Amino acid sequence: MSEWIDISLPLSAETPVWPGDTPFSYRLTWTKAESGSVNVGQITLSTHTGTHIDAPYHFDDEGKRVLDLDVHLYIGPARVIQWEGEGSIRPKDLAAMDLTGVKRLLIRTGAWSDPCRFPKTIPHIEPELAPFLAEKGVRLLGLDLPSVDPLDSKELPAHHALHRRGIHILESAVLDQVEPGEYELVALPLPLKEADGSPVRAVLKRIG
Numbered sequence: 775m776s777e778w779i780d781i782s783l784p785l786s787a788e789t790p791v792w793p794g795d796t797p798f799s800y801r802l803t804w805t806k807a808e809s810g811s812v813n814v815g816q817i818t819l820s821t822h823t824g825t826h827i828d829a830p831y832h833f834d835d836e837g838k839r840v841l842d843l844d845v846h847l848y849i850g851p852a853r854v855i856q857w858e859g860e861g862s863i864r865p866k867d868l869a870a871m872d873l874t875g876v877k878r879l880l881i882r883t884g885a886w887s888d889p890c891r892f893p894k895t896i897p898h899i900e901p902e903l904a905p906f907l908a909e910k911g912v913r914l915l916g917l918d919l920p921s922v923d924p925l926d927s928k929e930l931p932a933h934h935a936l937h938r939r940g941i942h943i944l945e946s947a948v949l950d951q952v953e954p955g956e957y958e959l960v961a962l963p964l965p966l967k968e969a970d971g972s973p974v975r976a977v978l979k980r981i982g
């Protein structure tokens with residue numbers, strides 16, 4: 775029996791966040807000494823901290839919020855592939871792989887080499903990858919990167935292109951210990967009614 779592999783970034787004050795965004799913090803509201811019975815904590819974090827999913831509302835004012843998303847997207851069979859390319863991720867990089875019928879696709883780029891620091895540049899998704907993946911049946915795209923667009927992008931063309939094709943986004947998964955292959959994925963967002971994104975505890979179990 776294979777084990778579940780945790781592909782989530784640990785959340786602490788050291789977790790790198792998007793430049794200028796809210797740092798993660800955890801503190802005790804009450805200590806056991808003060809309350810006489812329990813430690814009770816509070817957390818402050820950006821919705822795009824660590825391993826997380828984007829709701830369409832992140833980049834579209836009319837888009838779905840986290841609680842509106844279908845949980846089935848985030849549980850089920852997933853394919854992990856290794857990307858070998860230069861600069862950006864495009865259909866020709868994946869053309870040799872048979873992705874027909876793959877509903878959840880996780881792309882291991884290995885490009886975020888130091889998870890203690892936010893990367894300076896990342897390979898991005900070319901918008902033309904969206905129709906290519908949608909054609910194969912992909913509904914969830916995950917990456918070991920903090921965005922599907924270049925870090926300085928304001929228009930977010932890949933986010934929009936994926937959204938137009940009904941493909942949801944999982945970012946900053948930790949895939950360096952994960953061999954390409956077939957897995958069961960669980961990466962459920964929190965039931966946040968209004969939010970534009972949510973941290974997830976993402977795990978994979980090898981099935982093939």
Ligand SMILES: N[C@@H](CC(=O)c1ccccc1NC=O)C(=O)O
Binds near residue numbers: 794927
């Ligand atoms: N698109 C990125 C996040 C992002 O763009 C962002 C996250 C936090 C603070 C500012 C951001 N973008 C600003 O232009 C993501 O989906 O996680």
Ligand SMILES: [Zn+2]
Binds near residue numbers: 822826828920945971
């Ligand atoms: Zn995000």
Ligand SMILES: [Zn+2]
Binds near residue numbers: 921945
């Ligand atoms: Zn994003």
